[in-house]
Amino acid sequence: MKIAINLLLFLLVFALAAAAILYTQQRGLLFPAPGQYPAEPPPGFALVHMRTGDGLRLSAFYRRAAPGRKTILFFHGNGDNLTGAIQATRGPAASGHGLLLAEYRGYGGNPGSPGEEGFYRDGEAAMRWLAEAGVAPRDIVVVGNSIGSGPATEMALRHRVAALILVSGFSDLAAVVQSQLPVIPRWLVRDRFDNAAKLGQVKAPIFLLHGDTDTLVKPNNLDRLKAARPDATVALVAGVGHELAYTAPAQAIVTQWIGDLSEPSG
Numbered sequence: 001m002k003i004a005i006n007l008l009l010f011l012l013v014f015a016l017a018a019a020a021i022l023y024t025q026q027r028g029l030l031f032p033a034p035g036q037y038p039a040e041p042p043p044g045f046a047l048v049h050m051r052t053g054d055g056l057r058l059s060a061f062y063r064r065a066a067p068g069r070k071t072i073l074f075f076h077g078n079g080d081n082l083t084g085a086i087q088a089t090r091g092p093a094a095s096g097h098g099l100l101l102a103e104y105r106g107y108g109g110n111p112g113s114p115g116e117e118g119f120y121r122d123g124e125a126a127m128r129w130l131a132e133a134g135v136a137p138r139d140i141v142v143v144g145n146s147i148g149s150g151p152a153t154e155m156a157l158r159h160r161v162a163a164l165i166l167v168s169g170f171s172d173l174a175a176v177v178q179s180q181l182p183v184i185p186r187w188l189v190r191d192r193f194d195n196a197a198k199l200g201q202v203k204a205p206i207f208l209l210h211g212d213t214d215t216l217v218k219p220n221n222l223d224r225l226k227a228a229r230p231d232a233t234v235a236l237v238a239g240v241g242h243e244l245a246y247t248a249p250a251q252a253i254v255t256q257w258i259g260d261l262s263e264p265s266g
Helices: 002-030 082-088 090-094 116-132 146-158 173-180 195-199 220-228 248-259
Strands: 046-051 057-063 071-075 098-101 140-145 163-167 206-211 233-237
Touching: 046 116, 057 082, 057 116, 071 116, 071 146, 082 090, 082 098, 090 248, 098 116, 116 146, 140 146, 146 163, 146 195, 163 248, 173 220, 195 220, 206 220, 206 248, 220 233, 233 248
Parallel strands: 071 098, 071 140, 140 163, 163 206, 206 233
Antiparallel strands: 046 057, 057 098
């Protein structure tokens, strides 16, 4: 009996220690921030800087919209950077839409450490920068790819933007973690990014785009997002996985949908 009790105590202590390590160290796994970004912006873009509410100076790439076009505020995925963001927005760029490719704290040489609340501050800094550049929220389409769906949804909730587009977006981050590691309880996931709980409060039109072979953010996330916002436009692309945002067909769909929005005012 004593041996059994000691074994149970050992297993309990081990489980608690493992949970504590996972809770404190998970951001290093969830936000594998690349440290580099292009030294120079690509042709047509300018390197710009924005100040967050907690005092960080973040770098980003910007190109102004052609007359009559929207400006896209783009939030990339957790393992990506500005180089990937450029590739994921080639289609809209070719159609003359403006682009602000936001870069997160802790990414691409930016100061700070990644996390949900920090990402929201970074999004607010991007919105303020666009306002100071003369771009009104009504002329901004917010696009979030993968984990970028979190700050994108939050910005669309806080501001009356022209539209919100989620590419390979998730209902909430805990659902994604559990789909990959079912033994991890939801309460251990510190950063929630609960997009499904917010979509119903977003005033702007919403477009949800997902690949039907996505094994990272599985298509059932799309089902939950659609249930949260039944009037959203939905596209499930056959034969494409989590790389959806970088494919030419997906970019053509996004570009067409943005082009069908009402022309910007002012």
